[in-house]
Amino acid sequence: MRNPALQERRNRQILADIVRTYIESGEPVSSRAVSKRGEETLSTATIRNVMADLEDGGLLYQPHTSAGRVPTAAAYRFFAQEIATQATINIEDREWIRREMAGGTSAEEISERAGHVLAELSHGVGIVVAPPLSRTVLEHTRMWLLPDGRVVVVLISPGGHTRDKILRPGRLFSQEELDATADFLNRHYSGWTLEAIRTDLLQKLASERERYETIASSALTLWDPVALGESPLHKVYVEGTAQIVGAPEFADQGQLRELLSAIEEKHRLVTVLNACIDTPEPVSVQIGLKEISEAGENIALISAPYSHTDTAQGSLGVLGPTRMHYERAITAVAYVAEMFTEALKKIE
Secondary structure (H helix, E strand, O other), rough: OOOHHHHHHHHHHHHHHHHHHHHOOOOOOOOHHHHHHOOOOOHHHHHHHHHHHHHHHHOOEEOOOOOOOOOOHHHHHHHHHHHHHHOOHHHHHHHHHHHHOOOOHHHHHHHHHHHHHHHHHOOOEEEEEOOOHHEOOOOEEEEEEEOOOOOOEEEOOOEEEEEEEEEEEOOOOHHHHHHHHHHHHHHHOOOOEEEHHHHHHHHHHHHHHHHHHHHHHHHHHHHOOOOOOOOOHHHHEEEOOHHHOOOHHOOOOHHHHHHHHHHHHHHHHHHHHHHHHOOOOEEEEEEEEOOOOHHHEEEEEEEEEEEEOOOOOOEEEEEOOOOOOOHHHHHHHHHHHOOOOOHHHHOO
């Protein structure tokens, strides 16, 4: 009598061997190739039967009758989530990451280094997304009026980090109004994120307009994340785009151009990467990304959140063809996220 548990374990192992073999060779995988790789001594006939079952289950497909099998997106998803996430980073990768990430003196430099490391280790595209401005925590703000009517707004967040923006408001402000607005924000909203400040100001205007109209309207005009230039285009670091050009998955030049355009636009990447921040898993694996482009079905994204401050999180990851070395990419993303968080704490 067959043991269902043993049969299931065998099928999973054969599927993992097929995926690994295909990742390495890029060629349809035969039963003989699986037999040479497997830990168990199984006949090619037994392996062919398992491969047929896996094909019926939507995990493999056969390009043509005499060919071996090729993993489907479901097979890659199984492999990435069930096999590769159990892997541990090798010593060489860990030490190289530590060396490359060491010595960064600013968030921008550390972000660039992290993107480079991810691209090199995965042979794909390394991406780092900084926390959106709306999640920045206010500790103190200052505002100055320039002679031409423009306003300098400086945000000081915990740890002494500063972000400044020169605005041209829709109306003229006096320095006295700017001082009053900054004082109001500092007294009432220290420790709040910009997003929360904006929400509370809007509620105050809706419920107590007569009391708050002047000061709250001024604060919204000068302090809204949108007014301050909230834009993902300035907060994304991308390295290694050229590495996906030669991937066989993107032999269609039209799809390749569309994918490269989507990467260049960046805002689609931000949407997908930021979604990983709210997932419970330390590393998120997504196979097939139609939301990025039509070529997205051949794309895999491995991502992880990192901490910029106690309340602000960003995300980083690797974008590449589905036929990527998942074990190495997943362990690299997890370790880079850890090192990135540590590096940012050192400069705070």
